[in-house]
Amino acid sequence: MSIQVDHVTKRFGTFTVLNDVNLHVQSGELIALLGPSGCGKTTLLRILAGLERPDQGRIFLQGAEVTNQRITERQVGFVFQHYALFRHMTVADNVAFGLTVKPRAQRPSAARIQEKVRELLTLVQLQAMADRYPSQLSGGQRQRVALARALAVEPKLLLLDEPFGALDAKVRKELRRWLRRLHDELHITGILVTHDQEEALEVADRVVVMHQGNIEQIGTPDEVYENPATPFVYQFLGDVNVFHGRVSHGHVGKAEHHIASSEVESLSDEHEVTFVRPHDLELSLDRTTPAQLEATVQFINGAGARVHLELESKDSAEMIAVELTRERYRELKLQPGDVVFLYPKQLQVFRVPTT
C-alpha cells in the first residue's frame, strides 16, 4: 500500500511535534523513521495508524484519503514497543484475536482460524508455544507473537513502533535480520520507527531521518550515510569528529586542507564546521604535508574488527576519535603517548549559524 503524507502538522499544547511533514512511501517498501526521542517519529507512525489525528494536513493510503477514517477501516497492523499482548490469553488466542473479533459475516470458521494461527506461529517460529501465556515467553518471543497477531488480519501496511527497543543487543540483531527476511517474503509495506541508526541502516530500503518535528533527509541507507544533508544527519548516523573552524584556502571538497581547529575566524554570523568520520582519518608517524594536524595518542581500544583510538589534538587539546584497520594499526605499532599526524581522506563542511 502506498502512503502519502501531505503537509502534516501536529501539536501537543504549544509544543509542535510534527512541523509540516511530507513523505511518500511506495508500495512494498520498508521505511525506517529514524531520530532521537522526541523528534516526532512515533507520533507520525501513530497518525498513520489512526491512533492520533493530525492538526493539519492529510494522509492518503493507496491514493485514497484516510485522514478522518477510523483505525479499524485502515487495514493497518501495528506492533508496539512493549508488545501490548493480552496477558490473560494464550499465544494462540492472542494471534487469533483479530480474526475472532470480525463481524460474524466476515469471520472465518473456527477451523480456518485455527489453521491460520498455526501458519502464523510457524512463520514466527513459535509453533510449540501456542498454549503458553505471554508471561511464560522471553521478550523476543513476545514480540514475535505481537507480529504474528498483527499479521493475522492481513494488513496492507505494517507499522512497527521501536519493535526491538526493549530487547537486548543480541536478540535485537537477530530479530531485525529476521524481520528483513520476513518483509522480503511477504512484500508488505512497512514502516519501522527506531532511534538506533544501525538498525535503520541495516533493515530499511529507505531511511527518513527526523529531528525536532522535521524531516532532515530521506534516502537509501547508503545515500544518507555517505552524503548527509545536514550536520544533524551527519552526527546522528555515526561517530563523527567535529572541527569548529574553517578550512583554509577555500578549497572545500578537495583533499588539501589544513584543519585549523577551534579557531573561529569568521566574523559573520555563520561559521564553518568540518565533519570527519573516525574511519576517514589517515594517520602517519611523520609529517608528509604541512597541512597535517599533530596529535598525541591517548587511549587505544583494540577489541573488535577495528581498532579505536583516542587522540588529543596538539593545537586545541580536543579529543579526536580515529578508527584504523587492524593491519594499519600493526604497521604503525602505536603506543599511548606517540605523536602522530592526521590527514582526512573525506570530510564535509557545513555552514552553521554562530551561537
Place this chain on the structure above:
Amino acid sequence: MNIILKQPSVLPGFSLALGFTLFYFCLIVLIPLSGLFVKTSGLSWDQFWNVITDPRAVASYKLTFGASLVGALINGVFGSIIAWVLVRYHFPGRSVVDALVDLPFALPTAVAGITLTSIYASNGWIGRYLEPLGIQVAFTPLGVLVALTFIGLPFVVRTVQPVLQDLDREVEEAATTLGANRWQTFWAVVVPELWPALLTGIAMAFARAVGEYGSVIFIAGNMPMKSEITPLLIMTKLEQYDYAGATALGVVMLVVSFVLALIINLLQWWSSARHMNQ
C-alpha cells in the same frame, strides 16, 4: 511428604515475622471469635437450632445477606464506572469527586442513616417524588438496600482504581488496531484485567454491608419479618439479656460470611492464577 515451612533466604526475620503474625492474629481475631463459639455452646443443640431457625431470624438472614449481595453487585457496576471516569478523564472538580468517594467510609454510620432516612422519607427531598410513583424507600427493605449500597461504594472504587491506573493503554490500542470495536475491546481486554480487583472490591463491599448496623436501623423501620436485619436482631436479644441467643445468631453470620469470603477468594485465585503462573 515434608512440609518445608522455612526456606533458606539471605533476608532474615522469617521466624520472627511468622511468630508475630500468628500471635497478633490470635489476639485480634481468633480469641474473640472462639469466645463467640464458647458462649454459644451454653445452648443445647436443640435450643441452638430453634434460635437460628426461628422464622424471624430466617427472614432477617434473607434481608441481610440478600440486600448486601445486591448492594455489592450494584456497587460493582457503578463503582467501576466511577473508577473509570476518575482514572480516564480529566474534568474540573475531579479531585473533589475523588475525595467524595471516601465519604461513606468516613461518615459516622448513624449520620449516614439519619441523612438517608430524611432524604428518602415520604416528605424528604427524593422521597416526595418517589411517593406518587408508588415507590417507598424509607422504612422498607428497599431502604436497607439503599443504605448498604451507600456504605459499600468506596470499597469497589478504591480497589478498581489503582488497577485501572496501571492498565496499559497500548493493550486497548492494540485491540483497536486489530479491528475490535469499543465493546469487544472492553469485554475481551479490559474486563479480564479488572476482574480480580473487581471481585475483591465486591467482596469487601459485601462483607461491610453484612455487618452494617448504624446506617441501616434508621432507614429500615425495623419491622420484624419485613425490614429487620440480623445485626439488629442480635442487638434486641442482647437488650433482653439473651446472650446465648445473640451469639448463636452471630455464629450463623460468621459461618456464612466465612464461606462466602472463601468462595470469592477461590474465584479470585482462579481468575488471576490462569495467566500469572510462570
